[in-house]
Amino acid sequence: MNKPIIALDFASKQQVEEFLAQFSEPLFVKVGMELYYQEGPELIRYIKSLGHEIFLDLKLHDIPNTVESAMRGLSKLGVDMVNVHAAGGLEMMKAAKRGLADSDTKLIAVTQLTSTSEKQMHEDQWIYVSLEESVLHYAKRAMQAGLDGVVCSVLEAQAIRDACGQEFLRVTPGIRPAAVSADDQKRIATPAQAREKGSSHIVVGRAITKADNPSESYSQIATEWSGHQ
Numbered sequence: 289m290n291k292p293i294i295a296l297d298f299a300s301k302q303q304v305e306e307f308l309a310q311f312s313e314p315l316f317v318k319v320g321m322e323l324y325y326q327e328g329p330e331l332i333r334y335i336k337s338l339g340h341e342i343f344l345d346l347k348l349h350d351i352p353n354t355v356e357s358a359m360r361g362l363s364k365l366g367v368d369m370v371n372v373h374a375a376g377g378l379e380m381m382k383a384a385k386r387g388l389a390d391s392d393t394k395l396i397a398v399t400q401l402t403s404t405s406e407k408q409m410h411e412d413q414w415i416y417v418s419l420e421e422s423v424l425h426y427a428k429r430a431m432q433a434g435l436d437g438v439v440c441s442v443l444e445a446q447a448i449r450d451a452c453g454q455e456f457l458r459v460t461p462g463i464r465p466a467a468v469s470a471d472d473q474k475r476i477a478t479p480a481q482a483r484e485k486g487s488s489h490i491v492v493g494r495a496i497t498k499a500d501n502p503s504e505s506y507s508q509i510a511t512e513w514s515g516h517q
């Protein structure tokens with residue numbers, strides 16, 4: 289079972305240091321826009337030096353040439369996973385993959401953000417199919433482009449596994465243990481539901497980072513996710 293991915297949604301390296309000091313084991317962490325835009329590649333090198341795996345969640349979405357060049361730069365960081373928006377299209381996703389050609393970094397595509405409801409998708413994007421159909425369409429395009437998987441919610445993970453196979457990654461944020469607030473997330477599920485419904489990875493931020501005891505919260509989530517309760 290893959291480790292839960294902890295979203296390090298912090299504003300500074302100091303906050304990251306204080307947070308990571310509470311853990312004694314190697315972790316799988318996610319660095320997103322908030323942290324990377326403030327601390328940059330140096331922070332990635334620091335986290336790697338501690339022995340943690342890294343998902344660099346920058347969600348690239350631009351013309352193919354720009355994305356390919358950006359990915360070529362990111363490939364030098366030696367992170368474990370990066371991503372693009374599937375809405376950027378097949379050619380953009382293929383370009384992103386070309387940019388990573390000389391690295392082992394896995395490339396996944398965001399389908400529909402877990403903060404998006406079906407109603408919002410209709411109103412904001414004018415995509416008039418069901419949310420699951422839209423996510424499945426993006427997943428199939430990502431597979432066609434040669435990507436390693438997608439970011440989706442737990443609610444679509446099983447359908448993607450059925451359509452794209454077990455090896456195609458289903459990385460699922462929007463994870464909320466029972467009784468934890470949904471915040472801005474719309475398509476949420478518990479760690480146990482993620483396991484039952486076919487997620488390959490779960491991404492957890494505030495339920496751990498804002499907990500009174502983050503390492504205890506992490507252990508409880510990891511236990512529920514693994515099914516060894």
Ligand SMILES: O=c1ccn([C@@H]2O[C@H](COP(=O)(O)O)[C@@H](O)[C@H]2O)c(=O)[nH]1
Pocket residue numbers: 295297320398400401402403439440461462463471473491492493494495
């Ligand atoms: O569809 C998506 C894609 C990325 N995210 C990111 O995951 C974490 C979730 O944080 P929580 O505090 O557990 O809600 C956050 O970094 C998002 O940028 C996502 O939520 N949904």
